[in-house]
Amino acid sequence: MLLFAAGFGAQCRADALDWLDSRATDDGSYTTAADPATPFQATAEALRAFSAAGAGARAGIPAARAFLFANPARNTEYLARQILLEPVDAGTPDRLAELLARQQPPPPFGDGGFGDAADTPSTVLDTAFALQALAARGQTGRPELASALGLLLNRQRADGGWSDGVNLSSVYLTALTMRALQSYRDRYALDDALDRAAQFLLSQRDADHLIGTTAETALALLAFAPQLFDTAIYQDTVTTLRAAQAADGSWDASVYTTALALRALAALASATPANPDLARVSGVITDAVDGTPLQGARVTLRGTEDRTTTTAADGSYRIANVAPGEIGLRVEQAGYLVISGRETATAGGRVTFNAALPRDPQPRLLTVTGRVVDAAGQAALAGARLRVIDSGTVTQSAGDGRFSLAGLAAGNYLVQVEATDFLPAQFSVAAAAGGSLDVGLISLKRVAGNDSGIRGMVTDALTRAPLRGVTITVNGSDSLYSAADGRFERRPV
Incomplete structure (x- = not known):
């Protein structure tokens, strides 16, 4: 992996990011005339590239996000792209509900896939985008998604690729579908389909080692990064992609292509694909009472080498590159009883260890705990007041912004956070089994100015002449009256 890390150097990244920055337009989008994509698609890829490069503070990003989320087009791809740009814990259930509503019924009543809109025929493209978006929001455990995965497997062609309709297999759709399937490989038997897809993409390399267009090559490398352990197989393609960067930092003078190239090189620099001579251990940890996925459960593997990981939002975990032999597994979560077991790992094999944890009878x-900070610069906020709603529990943040709300009974809570000169915020807590829960950073936005006010001018609707003595009523304040010039002002409100 060091070879890729060196190739994806700081100067290469900075030049490309600066070039992307310079492509911001007045409407907030990132786009050029050379883009083989719509402004929406190009802008979405640019934001994902900024995120992958750790450059989330670029000046044009807020306007670009506003452009994307205000877009009236609601086809499935665009809806999925919006979801992919949200944090895992984003409070936007309406978008998820809208996406899930577009899934066809499972067989025999439908094919289980996703179409361009609700009640439209399923396509590989829309199903792949939907599955990627749902995985990004921790939804891989939803049982109804099995039929969507089944549709993709059924539509894989004999050459290992994917297409929509009667077309030949497509590099774009195959790379896109590989990325979608990779998020579900720890729950379903998808390795054979993924291996066949990788072989199809490798077979499409031309004499210059490109796999279709520059953008398609970057997409293919994004699919290879978590899949192929032997990087020498596609090293020539990586070298060609790096060499294709222009002097101005771009690839093909295109926002869309440049963003994909940045994402691909970043993914290759950090990828840890499974070694075929070693095993992979994965599973899902749930609550034994109601089946709720448990996030943050600690999974410890003991074998030739001891390994530890924690479960994701959907309760899943994965430990790659495990030496063959007898292994022990132990699962722990605060407020639950410990479960352990023994398995045998084989070279190239896959061990599935699921566990439903019983709740501690004495919760x-x-x-x-957490930390309150200023949203503008992440500086600690001391003296912020935290109050558990419908409870007498109150505390204040310390000098470093940290706080602790202790002695709460196990359950669900809503917490109000307030600080002088800052807008209040709330966060929710769900802990059916008690224990310790760290909610991380609580960011408060500063109030603009020292106070707020209201002002305006009252005129005759026909003549536009100013009206004097008109009563203006402000909720929570005394009434005020317009002056001789029709103007009024009240501060503070």
């Missing part, structure tokens, strides 16, 4: 009290 512990809940302690909620």
Whole structure:
């Protein structure tokens, strides 16, 4: 992997990011005339590239996000792209609900896939985008998605690629579908389909080692990064992609292509694909009472080498490159009883260890910790007041912004956070089994100015002449009256 890390150097990245920055337009989008994509698609890829490069503070990003989320087009691809740009814990259930509503019924009543809109025929493109977006929001455990995966497997062609309709297999659709399937490989048997797809993409290399267009080559490398352990197989393609960067930092003078190239090189620099001589251990950890996925459960593997990981939002975990032999597995979560077991790992094999944890019959009290910061610069906020709503529990943040709400009974809570000169915020806590829960950073936005006010001018609707003595009523304040010139002002409100 060091070879890719060196190739994806700081100067290469900075030049490309600066070039992307310079492509911001007045409407907030990132686009050029050379883009083989719509402004929406190009802008979405640019934001994902900024995120992959750790450059989330670029000046044009807020306007670009506003452009994307205000877009009236609601086809499935665009809806999925919006979801992919949201944090995992984004409070936008309406978008997820809208996406899920577009899934066809499972067989025999439908094919289980996703179309361009609700009640439209399923396509490989829309199904792949939908599955990627749902995985990004921790939804891989939804049982109805099995039929969507089944549709993709059924539509894989004999050459290992994918297409929509009667067309030949497409590099774009095959790379896109590989990326979608990779998020579900720890829950379903998808390795054979993924291997066949990788072989199809490799077979499409031309004499210059490109796999279709420059953009398609970058997409293919994004699919290879978590899949192929032997990087020498496609090293020539990586070299060709790096060499294709122009002096101005771009690829093909295109926002869309440049963003994909940046994402591909970043993914290759950090990828840890599975070694075929070693095993992979994965599973899902849930609550034994109601089947709820448990996030943050600690999974410890003991074998030739001890390994530890924690579960994701959907309760899943994965430990790659495990030496063959007898292994022990132990699962722990605060407020639950420990479960352990033994398995045998084989070279190139896959071990699935799922566990439904019983709740501790003597649940512990809940302690909620975290840190309050200024959203503008992440500086610690001391003296912020935290109040558990419908409870007498109150605390204040310390000098470093940290706080602790202790002694709460296990359960669900809503917490109000307030600080002088800052807008209040709320966060929710769900801990059915008690224990300790760290909610991370709580960011408060500063109030603009020292106070707020209202002002205006009252005129005759026909003549536009100013009206004097008109009563203006402001909720929570005394009434005020317009002056001789029709103007009024009240501060503060």
